[in-house]
Amino acid sequence: MRESLLIHVGESPNQPINWLVYNAAEDEIIGSGQIKDAEHLNELSEKAQSRECTLVLPSAQVQLHTVTLPTKWNRKLAQALPFMIEEQVAVDIDSLFIAHGDAFSEEDKHFMNIALVDKQWLQAWLDVCDQVDIMPTQVHVDALLLPEPQTQSASAIALSDDSFLVRYGNWRAAQLEPNWAGQFLHAANIGALDLYSPLPVDLEDVELRSHEDKFELPLAMFAKAASALNLRQGPFVYKKKSSGWIKIWRPAITAAVITLVFMFSVKGAQWYYYTQQAQSLQTQVVSTYERAFPGTKVRPHLLRSQINKALGDTGQSDSVNFLGMLQDFSDIVQQSEEFVTQTLRFDQRRNELRVGARAKDFQSFAQVKSRLEQRGFEVEQGSLNNDGESVVGELRIKGAQ
Template sequence: MTEILLIRTGLNLQDNLTWLVYSPQEQEIIASGELASASELNTLTEKSDNRDVIVLLPSDQVQLKTIPLPTKWNRKLEQALPYMLEEDLACDIDDLHIAIGDPGMIEEQHTINVGITDATWFEQWLEVFRENEITAYTVLPDALLLPNSAPDELAGIELNDQWLFKLNDWHIAAVEQSWLAGYLSALGNPDVNHYSPVTDFPEAVTLKPQTQDYDLPLALFAKQLPHVKFNLRQGRYQLKKQGSLWWGYWKSAAIAASIALICSITIKLVELNQLNTQVALSKAQVVDRYQRAFPGTKVRPQLIRSQIKGALAKISGGSDVGFLSLTNELVSVFNQVNEFTPETLRYDNRRGELRLRARAKDFQTFGKVKSILENNGLTVEQGSLNNDGDFVVGEIKLRGGA
């Protein structure tokens, strides 16, 4: 597995940024540091090469909400989601970027998790990373990467003079020290599992130090990445990976490509077998109809085309608009129209008229045949059409053009 570069942004481009290079395989920190502002991001461009870049946004700029739904999550609800949120938001819904998380259930109520942030602010940070040639396929709010705690217990860590908290799976907050007592009181003073030393917490709160997991905040976040599937880069902000960053990605892609290739070859073989069967069936039908039309003649399947032409030439008497000419026109129709099967064929030599009784899959097929023949310069008269089970049976009369 490749190394990971985590970059935690500030509220604006002038705030300091923290970064960390972490090896999931070795479970160790490779390097870490701070940048005075976004103007120094170019110093991380080289470090981002051949590493999976994860951008962390301040949690006070990303709101996580769980939205109740009238029914199970589906595409129609996804289209209606902005209107469902509109009443709960103080700003114009068009100014926001809404990222969709996992659907769920609260008792018998269907729900969907969403992440919301200001679209202009979000785009500004994406553009800054693009300008510095740092490609980040994953963007997350930082506190979402805190470890999960028991129900109704908080997980917390201190970062840049703020406390980051996570309650259950989908409640996060960034709290200034001066707001700490009010925030905890509003939640009913839940127990706090803290991953950095604490000071000035209300006495009503039970503190549970996770000393064995004390670490740099970004290192703690890196360890939680496999457990978080959410990504703010969705919709118009989504990036498709250009290539594999490590063997695991390459292996998955190769397996998927192999399966797709095998499936494609199998489908083509099935289709080829079906076509061969249809060809054999058609040949048998041609031979059978030739023998019925010209009883007592010997059929040579490999020469059937020449035999038909010779027999028809005798019948038509060499007339340009005779039987042979009209049946030649019909041959082209059979090549162009599927599921159009002749049943009887009669030729009126006196009138120069060929009468064809045929079976087709629907009425439109007869219309298509009539149109093709007329486009070829023939005079076509369509008789009555009748349903015969799953098919339509009818008669077509055709003569040479006037």
């Protein structure tokens, strides 16, 4: 598991910011500390690289509510939720972001846990992080990361000398100050506190249960906790940034891909065309063989051997092997994509195969002529004419002597 960076911010950008780097696999704190305020957040940029970042918000800025629903939670209720809670908040509902927690049912009643936070305030913190290249994948509420308490009791941990957090139920939490903490605990009917650090206040009429074996830094406890609420949802959902070089080179990459697709399409069409031409020539050779030697079964891959044997059996082994010539010519044309056969004529008197063809250029005729000569044929090239787009001409092919 990767190391994680937790950043605990205050209500105001001017307040100190606490941070901690934690290795979950080793259950080890790599480092922790405090920076002066939001203007110094860039001091954590290097620590954020290659680590999963979590932004922890103060519960004083987040309102937790459990809403009674008319039916089980569904998408339509999500659209109606702002109207259902509008009378329960003292500010314009449109200024608040509604984060969805767990939906649950008890007997025949249905409920949804929600958290309300000021949109501009939350966006401001995310913008500050973004400006210094810190990208939190999760945003949690600090008090909800405390251990869930038992009935009529609360979990508590000190944040500083003048405030501490309490969690009193699955979806109830608060950040308290010493001068009014007692009154709040009495009003919330909290009779006992499970302490995970010393408190900055003496409390009367409240049972204090100290868990000294579990005393640790608040952020260390937060790092190990699992929260049912991640505020990175809806309009604040985390979107991974694409690499800078991808943005720079995206137009060039797109153009290159389009060019490659076009080239492969053209080559594919050419391959199909010339394959069809080669098959047509092979069909002509087979047809000529069958007419010359009726009743013979033709095997295309053994055609050359069949022709030599047939000519030997008929006493024509010294004659021009015109069928073999056609086979050789078919093989060579298949290799030359720029050479297209238009006419084929065999001059029996002169034992000569005359080929009328069209090619891309003069070099294409020269290549076919050279390849035929390499196979032992005598080749004469007739006049070649350039009609503007291609070259038209004739080859006269004689068998090897």
